[in-house]
Amino acid sequence: MSASKANVLLVGGGAVGAIAALNIEAGGLGAVTAVLRSNYPAVSQSGYNIESVDHGKLPSWKPTKVVNSVPAASESEPYDYVVCVTKNCPDIKPTLVDLITPAVTKGHTVIVLIQNGLNIERPLFEAFPENICLSGVSMIDSHEEEPGHILHEEADLLHLGAFRNPNLSAEKEKEAALAFIKIYSAAGKTKCPYNEDVPFARWRKLVFNSCLNPICAITGLDDARIRLAGAVEGLVKPACEEIIKVAKAKGIELPEGIADTMINLDPMDLYLKPSMQCDAEKGNYIEYENLVGEPLRDAEKIGVSTPILKVVYELCKAMQWKTMEAKGLVKVPPKRIL
Numbered sequence: 276m277s278a279s280k281a282n283v284l285l286v287g288g289g290a291v292g293a294i295a296a297l298n299i300e301a302g303g304l305g306a307v308t309a310v311l312r313s314n315y316p317a318v319s320q321s322g323y324n325i326e327s328v329d330h331g332k333l334p335s336w337k338p339t340k341v342v343n344s345v346p347a348a349s350e351s352e353p354y355d356y357v358v359c360v361t362k363n364c365p366d367i368k369p370t371l372v373d374l375i376t377p378a379v380t381k382g383h384t385v386i387v388l389i390q391n392g393l394n395i396e397r398p399l400f401e402a403f404p405e406n407i408c409l410s411g412v413s414m415i416d417s418h419e420e421e422p423g424h425i426l427h428e429e430a431d432l433l434h435l436g437a438f439r440n441p442n443l444s445a446e447k448e449k450e451a452a453l454a455f456i457k458i459y460s461a462a463g464k465t466k467c468p469y470n471e472d473v474p475f476a477r478w479r480k481l482v483f484n485s486c487l488n489p490i491c492a493i494t495g496l497d498d499a500r501i502r503l504a505g506a507v508e509g510l511v512k513p514a515c516e517e518i519i520k521v522a523k524a525k526g527i528e529l530p531e532g533i534a535d536t537m538i539n540l541d542p543m544d545l546y547l548k549p550s551m552q553c554d555a556e557k558g559n560y561i562e563y564e565n566l567v568g569e570p571l572r573d574a575e576k577i578g579v580s581t582p583i584l585k586v587v588y589e590l591c592k593a594m595q596w597k598t599m600e601a602k603g604l605v606k607v608p609p610k611r612i613l
């Protein structure tokens with residue numbers, strides 16, 4: 276690894292992770308070791324086949340190194356960054372903390388979470404109290420069509436700031452965020468603005484991710500079809516209003532008209548499938564605990580009523596159980612024989 280490049284471990288090289296790895300490598304300021312799972316055989320053999328609105332067509336692209344398990348940190352060459360781009364499902368083992376622990380060097384490694392959801396920093400603060408943890412709120416429409424084939428359809432926009440850890444220096448956290456932004460955007464192919472107010476950015480995105488995302492997953496309708504089906508006024512928008520109400524009660528004032536902005540974020544003719552819908556269709560676990568459960572639990576703590584979110588949460592929970600059964604994580608008693 277060149278001494279002038281940051282040593283980056285990227286965990287989860289799927290739709291968003293592959294583009295993050297590409298941004299870092301393209302700028303020349305970071306060397307990426309990507310930890311892959313289901314797409315490891317395809318990518319280690321032939322590289323990624325990337326079609327990207329920002330980077331164009333790259334039929335066989337590879338980061339500096341690809342591996343199929345999280346390496347242990349070395350004393351002489353610790354990871355400067357562990358960039359986490361897995362789907363974050365705290366209800367399914369291994370948890371993110373379990374996964375990255377071997378690679379994190381106490382007080383040195385900066386952990387970057389490019390993941391959706393609320394309160395995702397909490398388990399990391401607990402496990403790594405001396406490590407700075409950065410927040411990446413991504414607006415990108417990227418999909419892995421088949422192992423290693425990445426279709427990236429909306430220009431990448433990553434809002435990057437630090438999760439405020441009261442035990443660490445706010446100044447150092449900001450410096451770490453700016454240093455990562457420099458590495459991530461050095462190629463000039465992506466927008467990566469500094470995000471001063473991480474809670475605002477996360478609650479703003481929840482207006483999409485706690486509402487449209489799970490509702491598309493539950494109904495199997497993409498975010499254009501859900502609008503064409505007439506489900507906005509009676510279902511999606513009232514769910515968005517609940518999120519806006521909880522944010523307000525927590526002191527986060529989202530802009531006027533944010534529900535309509537988020538519902539109509541993507542052009543109709545994109546027929547965008549939000550990430551939870553993609554996961555449901557692939558038979559994968561959904562990130563419902565961080566996207567719906569956490570805002571719901573925050574609402575309950577401060578006494579704000581969110582009846583629609585509660586129903587959405589319970590439906591997601593049932594869907595997750597169905598996936599757990601399909602993957603053999605739960606067993607049901609045998610059916611009676613008549």
Ligand SMILES: NC(=O)C1=CN([C@@H]2O[C@H](COP(=O)(O)OP(=O)(O)OC[C@H]3O[C@@H](n4cnc5c(N)ncnc54)[C@H](OP(=O)(O)O)[C@@H]3O)[C@@H](O)[C@H]2O)C=CC1
Pocket residue numbers: 286287288289290291292310311312313314360361362363369374389390391413414415416417418419550562
């Ligand atoms: N896709 C999008 O457009 C957007 C996604 N996001 C967020 O970005 C994050 C990443 O999403 P996305 O890239 O779409 O997800 P993907 O499912 O495409 O990629 C996640 C990757 O992480 C891998 N992974 C999961 N667990 C492990 C593990 N234990 N060890 C090694 N690899 C693992 C998966 O492997 P495997 O295939 O084996 O499961 C997969 O390759 C999520 O939080 C999502 O909500 C945010 C904005 C937009």
Ligand SMILES: CC(C)(CO)C(=O)C(=O)O
Pocket residue numbers: 391413414415416417483484488548549550551
């Ligand atoms: C809507 C989108 C694609 C935003 O980029 C997203 O966050 C998701 O699908 O989870």
